[in-house]
Amino acid sequence: MDCTNINDIIKSSKNILIISHVNPDGDTLGSMCGLCTAINQNFKKHCDMLAISKIPSIYEYLPNISSVKHIEDIDKSREYDLVINVDVAAIDRICDAKILFDKAKKTINIDHHKTNNSYGDINIINPDASSTGEVLYYFMQQSDWKIDLDTANCLYTAILTDTGSFRFNNTKPATLHAAAELVKLGVDPTDIYKKVYESDSKTLVMFQSYCISKAKFLDDDKIAYTTVYKKDMEKFGANDECMEGLTEKLRAIVTTRVAFVAKEMKSGATKFSMRSKFVDVAEICGVFGGGGHRFAAGCTIKAKPEDAIKQVLKEIKKREI
Numbered sequence: 001m002d003c004t005n006i007n008d009i010i011k012s013s014k015n016i017l018i019i020s021h022v023n024p025d026g027d028t029l030g031s032m033c034g035l036c037t038a039i040n041q042n043f044k045k046h047c048d049m050l051a052i053s054k055i056p057s058i059y060e061y062l063p064n065i066s067s068v069k070h071i072e073d074i075d076k077s078r079e080y081d082l083v084i085n086v087d088v089a090a091i092d093r094i095c096d097a098k099i100l101f102d103k104a105k106k107t108i109n110i111d112h113h114k115t116n117n118s119y120g121d122i123n124i125i126n127p128d129a130s131s132t133g134e135v136l137y138y139f140m141q142q143s144d145w146k147i148d149l150d151t152a153n154c155l156y157t158a159i160l161t162d163t164g165s166f167r168f169n170n171t172k173p174a175t176l177h178a179a180a181e182l183v184k185l186g187v188d189p190t191d192i193y194k195k196v197y198e199s200d201s202k203t204l205v206m207f208q209s210y211c212i213s214k215a216k217f218l219d220d221d222k223i224a225y226t227t228v229y230k231k232d233m234e235k236f237g238a239n240d241e242c243m244e245g246l247t248e249k250l251r252a253i254v255t256t257r258v259a260f261v262a263k264e265m266k267s268g269a270t271k272f273s274m275r276s277k278f279v280d281v282a283e284i285c286g287v288f289g290g291g292g293h294r295f296a297a298g299c300t301i302k303a304k305p306e307d308a309i310k311q312v313l314k315e316i317k318k319r320e321i
């Protein structure tokens with residue numbers, strides 16, 4: 001990786017935009033806010049930050065997140081000197097912001113998804129890294145950037161959330177090393193844990209309990225799934241944030257090999273969030289035009305939940321799960 005080149009590009013850019021992916025998670029938001037803070041600290045430069053859809057309220061503690069612009073509020077005719085995408089596996093994950101990316105004089109693509117096809121002018125991609133936060137930590141270190149406490153809190157959040165609190169199989173020695181270094185810089189693991197994992201709303205807990213109570217189990221309980229209808233969301237006053245972690249709860253059952261949540265969309269299509277313990281669900285979701293990681297993936301099928309679930313179950317049952 002050519003750090004000098006990137007430092008020079010940042011130095012020579014008058015206006016910089018950092019873009020996070022649609023349906024933002026802790027990794028894309030932590031990476032965006034951390035990179036923005038670090039560029040400000042190290043180069044005395046302001047960056048614009050962009051969110052494509054609603055930021056989950058639990059991430060409101062991230063430094064500088066209040067200055068993130070939303071796609072509806074940004075001038076899409078603007079030509080940035082530099083646009084940096086963080087955790088954006090494919091360019092369509094930034095939806096309408098693609099126009100800003102295409103117009104930019106230079107683009108940098110920072111990611112950890114193995115499916116990323118290096119669509120930027122410069123690409124900093126490490127498919128072995130747990131998270132984009134981890135990629136950024138090592139990039140900043142190799143580039144001799146100063147990492148202040150605000151940046152450290154952001155990067156730690158990114159790593160923590162993408163590893164499910166250092167539980168998922170993407171947790172490698174390098175991941176824990178990066179986290180340890182961030183703790184050395186002053187990050188308080190208990191404080192961030194509470195902010196991320198002990199901030200559930202009553203609505204979320206009651207709604208998820210309901211969804212789990214009507215889960216279905218197939219093949220000696222190896223397959224676990226639940227269907228979330230529009231009317232369920234309405235009944236509980238639940239929003240998309242209330243879906244967070246639901247599929248993982250079904251996977252956590254000892255007998256489960258594959259778990260999914262099928263959500264009825266406003267359009268009438270069905271959106272799947274799939275998790276597994278062994279089988280490659282990115283490949284299963286890929287059959288339907290979706291993707292993701294080996295043990296965590298998603299797809300959307302243009303059919304009502306009952307039909308869409310039949311199609312998905314057929315694909316799952318073709319495999320040794």
Ligand SMILES: [Mn+2]
Nearest residue numbers: 027087131132
């Ligand atoms: Mn990520």
